[in-house]
Amino acid sequence: ARLYTEEDPVVILSSDSLKQSVFNSSSAWLLQFYSSWCGHCIQYSATWKALAGDVKDWAQAIRIGVLDCAHEKNFDICKEFGIHFYPTFRYIKAHDTTNDYGKTYHGADRELQTVRQLMVNFLQNHTKQDWPVGCPPLDPARSEDILSLMGKKTEFYTAVIVEDKDSYIGREVILDLLPYEGLAVKRTLSSDKLLMEELGITSVPSVYLFHPNGTHTIMNVQKRLRFFFSSFLKLLPGVHRKQSTSSLQRPQPGNNGQGTQVEWKVFEKSKVYMADLESGLHYLLRVELATHKTLEGEELKTFKDFVTVVAKLFPGRQSVVKLLETLLEWLVSLPLEKIPYDAILDLVNNKMRISGLYLSEQVQWVGCQGSSVALRGYPCSLWTLFHVLTVQAASRPDALANTGFEDDPLAVLQTMRRYIGTFFGCQECGKHFEEMAQESVNQVKTVDEAVLWLWRKHNQVNARLAGSMSEDPMFPKTQWPTPDLCPTCHEEQEGLHVWNEQMVLAFLKQHYGASNISLKYSSNSQPEPGPPAPDKPKAITKPNNGHLNQNLKPSPDSIPKHQKRTEISGAGEKLTGVQIEARPGMTFLGLGFSSLDMSLCVLLYTLSCVFLMFMFFFFRSKRWKARNYRPYV
Ligand SMILES: Cc1cc2nc3c(=O)[nH]c(=O)nc-3n(C[C@H](O)[C@H](O)[C@H](O)COP(=O)(O)OP(=O)(O)OC[C@H]3O[C@@H](n4cnc5c(N)ncnc54)[C@H](O)[C@@H]3O)c2cc1C
Numbered sequence: 172a173r174l175y176t177e178e179d180p181v182v183i184l185s186s187d188s189l190k191q192s193v194f195n196s197s198s199a200w201l202l203q204f205y206s207s208w209c210g211h212c213i214q215y216s217a218t219w220k221a222l223a224g225d226v227k228d229w230a231q232a233i234r235i236g237v238l239d240c241a242h243e244k245n246f247d248i249c250k251e252f253g254i255h256f257y258p259t260f261r262y263i264k265a266h267d268t269t270n271d272y273g274k275t276y277h278g279a280d281r282e283l284q285t286v287r288q289l290m291v292n293f294l295q296n297h298t299k300q301d302w303p304v305g306c307p308p309l310d311p312a313r314s315e316d317i318l319s320l321m322g323k324k325t326e327f328y329t330a331v332i333v334e335d336k337d338s339y340i341g342r343e344v345i346l347d348l349l350p351y352e353g354l355a356v357k358r359t360l361s362s363d364k365l366l367m368e369e370l371g372i373t374s375v376p377s378v379y380l381f382h383p384n385g386t387h388t389i390m391n392v393q394k395r396l397r398f399f400f401s402s403f404l405k406l407l408p409g410v411h412r413k414q415s416t417s418s419l420q421r422p423q424p425g426n427n428g429q430g431t432q433v434e435w436k437v438f439e440k441s442k443v444y445m446a447d448l449e450s451g452l453h454y455l456l457r458v459e460l461a462t463h464k465t466l467e468g469e470e471l472k473t474f475k476d477f478v479t480v481v482a483k484l485f486p487g488r489q490s491v492v493k494l495l496e497t498l499l500e501w502l503v504s505l506p507l508e509k510i511p512y513d514a515i516l517d518l519v520n521n522k523m524r525i526s527g528l529y530l531s532e533q534v535q536w537v538g539c540q541g542s543s544v545a546l547r548g549y550p551c552s553l554w555t556l557f558h559v560l561t562v563q564a565a566s567r568p569d570a571l572a573n574t575g576f577e578d579d580p581l582a583v584l585q586t587m588r589r590y591i592g593t594f595f596g597c598q599e600c601g602k603h604f605e606e607m608a609q610e611s612v613n614q615v616k617t618v619d620e621a622v623l624w625l626w627r628k629h630n631q632v633n634a635r636l637a638g639s640m641s642e643d644p645m646f647p648k649t650q651w652p653t654p655d656l657c658p659t660c661h662e663e664q665e666g667l668h669v670w671n672e673q674m675v676l677a678f679l680k681q682h683y684g685a686s687n688i689s690l691k692y693s694s695n696s697q698p699e700p701g702p703p704a705p706d707k708p709k710a711i712t713k714p715n716n717g718h719l720n721q722n723l724k725p726s727p728d729s730i731p732k733h734q735k736r737t738e739i740s741g742a743g744e745k746l747t748g749v750q751i752e753a754r755p756g757m758t759f760l761g762l763g764f765s766s767l768d769m770s771l772c773v774l775l776y777t778l779s780c781v782f783l784m785f786m787f788f789f790f791r792s793k794r795w796k797a798r799n800y801r802p803y804v
Pocket residue numbers: 538539546547548550551552553554555558591597599600601603604625626627628629630631632633636641642643646651652719
């Protein structure tokens with residue numbers, strides 16, 4: 172197997188692409204020529220991948236590439252570049268047209284931090300003429316330029332990192348923020364005493380922040396580390412990742428992209444919202460599942476297991492939990508091998524009008540609301556739901572007793588894995604998730620490890636999707652929890668950011684714990700209990716951003732027959748959404764009864780009563796008794 176794959180944050184080069192990519196490039200390059208059979212290279216690949224991930228955001232200035240010299244088709248190019256030993260590190264300057272095959276790094280220290288700092292030095296060795304196009308100045312700014320910002324209104328923030336001469340933090344943070352807009356980052360040195368005095372800075376490294384409105388202040392961070400500085404700056408309001416042209420045209424918060432305003436809900440990112448969880452369940456049960464007309468075999472088993480886990484672990488409102496429990500009892504008690512989806516929908520819609528069962532059909536994204544209808548929403552709520560469930564499984568060890576899942580630390584993860592693979596509308600997402608699960612889910616041995624596994628994998632997905640079209644510019648994909656949410660979760664070892672997993676676990680248990688779920692914005696409208704209601708034309712509210720992208724949409728012909736997309740216009744009212752077709756009569760547990768069926772039932776019932784009464788009087792009559800009386804029996 173090759174040491175690097177497309178999933179890694181490195182550019183995989185070959186004889187076909189090497190020269191074309193690295194010569195006359197707008198950015199500089201750091202290349203590793205390796206051989207897939209060389210033991211050193213194999214051992215070193217983990218560090219190289221970590222380095223590439225760590226400096227992924229520097230790509231406009233310097234990029235990281237690999238080329239396998241053991242690959243037959245690369246023999247000639249490795250010879251041409253004069254590669255004799257593996258691994259060989261080569262720096263190629265931006266705009267290099269000399270084809271001199273770059274500069275080899277001969278140092279013995281190949282630790283991540285050393286190589287990263289060498290990358291910074293190498294960038295600074297560029298002249299004004301060959302400076303990488305997307306790279307801002309890395310030299311210290313002049314104090315007069317910084318002091319001139321005081322009280323000045325601008326369109327963006329300016330962050331000034333004040334540091335010692337030997338520190339690399341300033342340059343690293345400048346490069347970390349390269350793909351972000353709404354902010355300029357500069358550095359200056361602590362040896363500039365006048366500036367230090369003017370800014371009131373007494374210890375370094377520090378970040379001084381000039382706001383667009385002309386105010387300025389020292390930025391308070393819990394730890395003076397590169398990761399903390401970068402994370403805080405990325406999270407400033409109005410600072411977001413530069414987007415491609417099409418995504419730049421995305422609507423602003425509150426605008427649903429069709430010209431109509433959607434009310435923006437103010438929320439705290441340190442909370443989990445019940446409205447998101449319930450809206451997610453609504454979408455899952457009434458929309459996503461609706462693409463499967465009947466459930467049987469593995470699909471039915473997957474759905475039963477999903478309902479079991481949610482019914483037992485979901486720390487929801489009583490009416491929702493009761494609905495899930497009733498659904499579970501019904502699924503377990505039914506000896507059917509095949510269940511029509513309509514029957515499930517009837518139960519979810521509480522057609523029997525059992526008192527106290529209710530799941531709102533109103534979609535309210537709160538912590539999962541996006542800056543446009545096409546972003547966030549359902550997939551966000553699904554992640555949230557499963558994090559909540561893993562935490563519940565860890566805090567309530569007996570909750571799954573007598574379900575067949577007791578003592579199984581993988582109960583939630585395996586159920587999620589099967590749900591995502593079977594029902595989740597985004598097939599590509601399911602494929603990626605399955606690959607991650609196959610790789611490591613079996614190493615999970617405790618319920619706490621399950622909580623951490625899901626967190627780690629979610630961060631892996633975040634890293635892969637950072638800067639992609641599905642990223643909401645208002646909610647950039649970061650490694651979560653960010654330092655503002657959990658400062659103790661983050662540490663640094665030899666210049667590399669590391670997680671304190673014990674702290675992360677404690678944080679996840681608090682964040683996704685039942686007591687941190689807010690009921691703000693949760694819908695309260697619950698219909699009065701009563702006799703089963705005949706079907707009226709009734710809208711299933713399709714969440715306006717229930718899909719991340721087109722992949723997540725149920726296809727029109729996969730929507731059950733009795734549901735169809737309609738537009739009802741009348742008396743100035745115009746509704747769009749998935750509607751249940753108007754039908755006379757009633758449905759119960761998936762069976763449809765017309766008015767004729769109902770009349771026949773009543774007629775048959777009356778006839779049976781008359782017949783039974785006739786039989787009763789006949790057998791009691793004297794004539795019958797006299798004819799059939801047998802005293803010897
Ligand atoms: C199983 C699964 C696989 C997916 N795979 C893909 C894919 O391959 N390609 C694709 O384009 N989209 C994929 N998606 C969708 C994508 O991951 C996001 O859900 C979607 O882009 C919405 O992003 P978001 O900004 O709302 O944050 P989300 O990533 O949905 O996160 C929701 C919330 O969870 C919290 N959170 C973030 N990270 C973590 C973490 N590590 N641990 C715990 N909590 C965290 C934050 O509060 C965040 O707001 C997948 C979704 C799921 C459920």
